Amino acid sequence: MLGEGIIQGLMETARNFFGSYVEKERLVTVQFPEERRSLPEATRQFPFLLYDGDDPERGLRCVSCQICEKECPPRCIHIEKSKDRKPDFVGKQQFYPAVFNIDVSVCMSCQICVEVCPFDAIRMDTEFELSTSDRFGGLLWTKRELARSNEYYRQIHPTEAGECDERRAKELADAQAKAAAAAAAAAAKAAQAAAAPAAASNGAPGSGAKSEPAKKVVTQ
């Protein structure tokens, strides 16, 4: 019969219309600004820089190695290395970024900077309402605007932040254990060296060669 197919189609439309009142999967939209969906944990928008403690200037994890700058596909990261150094979380002297800019109008949210960063210093934010009337200054984020605390990171990506914290705690413990061992070895060497001159008072070149390895351990 002519028109049968049309009636069949209209029945489907009716089923969907009435079904949307009872079945949740037939109506998936939400009224956006009033109603919001919770974002999945993996969501990524734009990068931010992590800092430990309270001071975004001193606690910044970035050591200015510039790997992300080189690997960034659209080259939206600009880093200038500092002249001086400051201690990082394990107490090692490291450079820090004197300038760290991300041009968010160029960034394509690909997360490659996060993947290549060996210092857990850069992560992806979930914030997406970023419109601004200032095209140039407003979308060029400096070090200060990019810095976020570790607490914030734990809030937005709990699983990932937990793994990251664990890794860093282990690193810190290793470094402390190593430092303690080095200090103990140095103390033992020093005691040995103090005892040695008494035994061989005229062997000046020999004692000099002995003290050098001990020094090396300390610097490592």
Place this chain on the structure above:
Amino acid sequence: MTSVAEMKAIAGPSEIMEVSMGPHHPSTHGVFRMDVRLEGERVVRLKPVFGYLHRNHEKIAEHGAYLAAIPYTDRLDYLCSMTNNWGYVLAVEKLAGLQVPERAEYIRVIVAELTRFQNHAGLIGFLLQDMGASGTPLMYAFREREKILDLFESLSGARMMCNYMRFGGVRVDCSAEWLDEVRRLVATLPRFLGEFEALLRSNEILMARTQGVGVLPRELAINAGVTGPMLRASGVNYDIRKVDKYGIYDRFDFRVPLGEHGDVYDRYMMRLLEMAETVKILEQALRNIPAGPVMDPKAKLRGLRPKVGEAYGRIESPKGELGFFLISDGSTIPYRYRVRPPSMINLTVLEDMCLGQNIADVVITLGSVDIVLGEVDR
């Protein structure tokens, strides 16, 4: 009132009219222009003009590391970023000799088939919209697509620009909860497909509008290098999942639907049938996915230096054969990078399909080709 014959006598013999459809015509699915010559409503010449969305994709990839090209491949065919990633990483894996772990292969199949499903659903929605079924089918299609994109977001972090695959595996492992959610979704897909088919399959208006329109003969399809559902609608049994068996496609039991007439209706049905096969593949993959690592331990993210040579990786993307050709000179950046875009090559037969048809049929013929201008112009 003047009759038609009198009007013709007043107007004289009909003239050829040249119409520029696009680049911002809503039916062109992007910035694409058709230079159409019309005699009355009949098309006598049609010249596709593209390049409005050219972004220098290949040259950019030749200036960055191998890793840096992956997010750019997302933006080729921006509806199917997962399959684009796969084509590229397949080429790099061939070049660098990397082995993909079992679990990663399964995850790849799952996300690629989900991509195929959402691409075909979206395409049918748009095609029916072009025919005048405005809104309703597109809304139903996008409702399902939305659910799939949500799954992509919870897996890779982004809905469309997933940037998920890496040479030697995938970026992150999927959780058991994610797999359960996919299972739940896949269980609902056959019902959606049945409804979507019943909505318009036997609709008399649709049949009158599409059958015998935009016919692509089998010989021409082969000669022009057309691939994908368009080639199969013309009756050629050619599916790279079956021919190459890349990844682990030899383990799945699925059929390749074939058309007979090569008209718009066949191309529409081809997408519906392929979606049903996709659901079959998804069910098998979700049943058999093993535990294990998702990355080749030999794979290096940074500083990958494949040995000197060349490789061609090709996959069956939802639109056809998507190929990536790479030449390595042993450095960290590809010496030559070339994409074989299915959208563009399928588009080259547009004139042959449209000659002698009405201008309104050009719109639905173009819609049935399934193009994304990001891939056509690169």
